[in-house]
Structure formats: structure tokens, C-alpha cells
Amino acid sequence: MAWWGFPFTTDLAIDLGTANTVVAVRGQGIVLDEPSVVAIRKGARPTQVVAVGREAKEMLGRTPSTIQAIRPMREGVISDVDVTEEMIRHFIRKATGRVPLRSRILISVPAGITQVETKAVRDAALKAGVKEVHLIEQPMAAAIGAGLPVNEPRGSMIVDIGGGTTDVAVISLGAMAAYKTLRVAGDALDVAIQQAIREGHEIMIGLSTAEKIKMKIGSAHPLSQELEIDVRGRHIRAGVPRSITVTSAEIRDAISGCVEDIDGAVKSVLEDTPPELAADLIEHGILLAGGGSNLLGLDDHLHEVTHGLPMRRAENPLHAVVQGVLVAVEHLDVYAELLQ
Ligand code: ADP
Numbered sequence: 423m424a425w426w427g428f429p430f431t432t433d434l435a436i437d438l439g440t441a442n443t444v445v446a447v448r449g450q451g452i453v454l455d456e457p458s459v460v461a462i463r464k465g466a467r468p469t470q471v472v473a474v475g476r477e478a479k480e481m482l483g484r485t486p487s488t489i490q491a492i493r494p495m496r497e498g499v500i501s502d503v504d505v506t507e508e509m510i511r512h513f514i515r516k517a518t519g520r521v522p523l524r525s526r527i528l529i530s531v532p533a534g535i536t537q538v539e540t541k542a543v544r545d546a547a548l549k550a551g552v553k554e555v556h557l558i559e560q561p562m563a564a565a566i567g568a569g570l571p572v573n574e575p576r577g578s579m580i581v582d583i584g585g586g587t588t589d590v591a592v593i594s595l596g597a598m599a600a601y602k603t604l605r606v607a608g609d610a611l612d613v614a615i616q617q618a619i620r621e622g623h624e625i626m627i628g629l630s631t632a633e634k635i636k637m638k639i640g641s642a643h644p645l646s647q648e649l650e651i652d653v654r655g656r657h658i659r660a661g662v663p664r665s666i667t668v669t670s671a672e673i674r675d676a677i678s679g680c681v682e683d684i685d686g687a688v689k690s691v692l693e694d695t696p697p698e699l700a701a702d703l704i705e706h707g708i709l710l711a712g713g714g715s716n717l718l719g720l721d722d723h724l725h726e727v728t729h730g731l732p733m734r735r736a737e738n739p740l741h742a743v744v745q746g747v748l749v750a751v752e753h754l755d756v757y758a759e760l761l762q
């Protein structure tokens with residue numbers, strides 16, 4: 423950016439995730455990191471937004487009947503175009519104040535979204551006042567963020583475990599050579615924990631409590647020192663609040679089915695990977711990204727499942743994608759061919 427262009431030109435990077443949206447600005451880094459949640463007034467046409475982001479997430483599960491909290495990207499596809507548009511517009515405004523005259527934006531979208539969805543994301547940014555909009559697929563962005571040589575003829579593998587989806591991709595020469603998206607990720611783990619505690623202890627807990635348990639003691643591999651946590655919920659039969667102690671071994675068992683699904687996706691992408699690229703993975707291994715990759719012991723577990731491939735967690739799994747988007751928007755010429 424030429425100095426005389428400042429402050430009229432701004433480059434924005436957005437990671438539009440199923441659970442969290444993260445916005446970064448060239449020269450400033452990350453300026454916004456909020457849940458991808460929108461609260462709207464039920465039945466209102468046109469869509470009437472009550473709250474967006476953190477404020478809206480707090481309303482999930484405890485909204486009065488006139489308000490509905492929605493996660494429009496939950497499944498990795500856009501379930502509600504209007505709401506998604508409102509969300510993107512709100513976050514761009516919040517991150518930038520007044521949208522600068524000559525702004526460019528690069529948005530990472532779930533790999534494999536449809537043309538209609540792509541158009542919806544693009545239109546939302548244009549309506550927010552951005553002049554130039556580009557899109558990039560999330561696994562590609564995660565790889566760029568981690569400094570993997572995406573433009574070279576070398577295989578790089580990414581496993582990105584988000585809230586709604588797990589994306590597994592092998593990238594080479596700026597394209598995805600093999601790819602799979604799975605609708606089992608962080609959210610599914612929360613549901614599995616909720617179910618196990620209802621069945622094992624006759625205690626009903628909310629999903630946000632289940633998520634807290636997962637983050638504190640959830641694991642995919644036996645721990646050198648097993649953990650436990652006190653949990654409060656409502657006893658199903660007695661109907662009264664009760665406190666119980668839950669162990670990491672118990673939670674590992676509860677989420678093992680979901681973890682196996684993720685294993686399956688990793689194995690199937692490995693099977694679909696051309697042999698030359700597969701050979702590269704023996705040396706360079708797999709990059710783990712997304713909030714779900716913070717699960718304790720996931721690296722050890724996948725190391726075993728893949729018969730010894732090296733595992734590397736992104737430095738900051740929750741920001742791996744947006745960091746890559748920022749790098750790409752700062753070097754649009756280098757990455758032009760990777761954009762949608
Ligand atoms: P998305 O890209 O789909 O928006 P994120 O990469 O932001 O998703 O990750 C969100 C998911 O990561 C949530 O399901 C959250 O519960 C999970 N997560 C965050 N931190 C941890 C942790 N320490 N252990 C396990 N899961 C975690």
C-alpha cells in the first residue's frame with residue numbers, strides 16, 4: 423500500500439466460521455473475534471436483527487419466544503442468506519467503523535459452498551460498502567497461515583476442526599488434491615457430552631456447560647494424569663439442581679464416537695491422495711487447526727491412527743485461518759490463482 427493511499431485503502435481479512443467469525447485488518451492484526459450468531463425478531467419481514475455476535479450467543483437457549491438466536495453458518499453451508507448477510511455487514515462495520523472508500527476484502531468461506539452461497543457472501547460485503555471482494559477456501563487459508571508452501575508441487579495436509587464442520591484437505595500447486603468435509607466437529611462433541619451425562623448420571627446439562635467440560639477435560643488420548651471437574655445440572659427425576667464430579671476418562675469415552683468419525687475422514691482423504699503427495703506427508707505430516715484441534719491428546723491420537731505421521735498444531739488454532747487470509751490479502755498477486 424502506497425503511503426499516500428492511507429487511510430483511503432484498507433485491506434480486510436475475514437474468517438467466516440461456523441462457530442466464530444474473526445476479522446483482521448492489514449497493519450492492525452485481529453480487530454474482532456465473535457461468535458457467528460445472530461438474534462432476530464421472530465417472523466419479522468424484512469429480517470429484524472436484535473443482536474449479533476457475543477451478545478447474540480448469550481441469548482442462545484435462553485431467548486423469549488419472540489426472539490430467535492441463529493447460527494447461520496452452523497452446518498458449513500449458509501442456512502439463511504438474509505441473516506448471514508446481516509451478520510457479515512454488522513461485523514465489517516464494527517471492525518472498521520466507517521467502511522473506507524477503497525477497501526478490499528478477502529473472506530474465507532467453507533470449502534465446497536455452492537455458487538449461490540458464494541454470491542450471498544460476496545453481495546453482503548458489497549452491500550456493507552466494500553469495493554473489492556475476494557473469497558478463499560478455509561483449508562487453503564489455514565495452510566497459508568501456517569506458512570505451508572501451497573503454491574509448490576508438494577503435498578500439505580490440513581485438518582481443521584471447527585464448530586460445525588471438520589475439513590480435511592491435501593493441498594498442492596494451489597489447489598485441493600483431495601478433500602472431505604464432515605459435519606462432525608466441536609458442536610457434536612458437546613452434544614455427545616450432554617447425552618453421556620444424562621445417561622450416566624441422570625443429570626441434564628446445557629450445551630454451553632458441555633462445551634466447558636470439553637475444553638477443560640476433554641481428550642482424545644489417555645492423559646498422563648487424568649482430570650476431573652465438578653458439574654452442575656438438573657437431576658432428571660428429582661427435578662432439582664445437583665452437582666456431580668465427571669472424569670476425563672468418562673468424557674473421552676463419551677466423545678470417542680465423534681473422534682472416530684474424524685479419524686475416518688482423515689483416513690479417507692489419505693486414501694484419495696495421489697501417491698506422490700502422500701509420500702510428502704510422511705516427512706511433513708499434518709497441520710491441525712480450528713478450535714476443536716485444542717482437544718487434549720488429539721495430536722497423539724491422530725499420530726497413532728495414521729500409523730505415525732507427524733502432527734503439528736497451528737500456533738493459534740482458533741486464528742489459523744484468519745492469519746492465512748490476512749497474509750493472502752496482503753499478497754493478492756502471489757495468491758491470486760487460489761481465490762474463488
Ligand atoms: P469455526 O471455524 O467453525 O467457527 P472454530 O475454529 O472457531 O470454529 O472452533 C470452534 C470450536 O472449537 C467450538 O466447538 C469450541 O468448543 C471448540 N474449542 C475451542 N477451544 C477448545 C478446547 N480447548 N478444547 C476443545 N475444543 C475447543
Ligand code: MG
Nearest residue numbers: 439584712743
Ligand atoms: Mg474455521
